[in-house]
Amino acid sequence: MADQEKLVIMVTHGPEDPELATIPFVMAGAAVASDVDVVMGFQGEGCRLVQKGVAETVSAPEFAPLAGLLDSIRELGGQFLVCSPCVKSRGIEDELIDGAEVCAAARFVAEITSATNSLVY
């Protein structure tokens, strides 16, 4: 019996690049649907995607709307971790969506080194 699989997906693009903002959510959606544990890590402009009201504004041609993907991933157990200095520098630490957890580098390292695999977007 294999251990539970876990995928860590780091997101560094935000609303300024709708396609690269959306693709990690597509991958995360497929992973949670496949019974893989998913941790999404948001750094840099990627942090904007878990700021309240922002996901609803992001949609890339031919892709599913980002907000619906985010809701499905959260519903199916995906975790959202957000880089502490990234949110502080943008002044959005009090504006994050429910379920988004602010954390520092060591937490990301722990998640990545304990994962089956990781992706960086």
Next chain:
Amino acid sequence: MSATLSETDLAGVTADKVVDARGAACPGPLLETKKAMGTVPVGSVLELWSSDPQTKVDIAAWCGKVGHELLGTLSADGYERVLVRRMK
């Protein structure tokens, strides 16, 4: 990708639940199937409607990974009907 039933047999299958994901982009049909699978008993058949031609390939890969049975795919008017049996 392997289907276990012939097209004739497949056409005779009555699904326990239909998931209409027509118009949804990847991975919408997969996510809808995953959610619906949790609402029916083991042994039930789900019928997924999708207008995305990649869905049947995606669902086949998903069935192989998570252990459900892909019964097969039927063409309809502008969409495909993918039949999956819940196995666990």
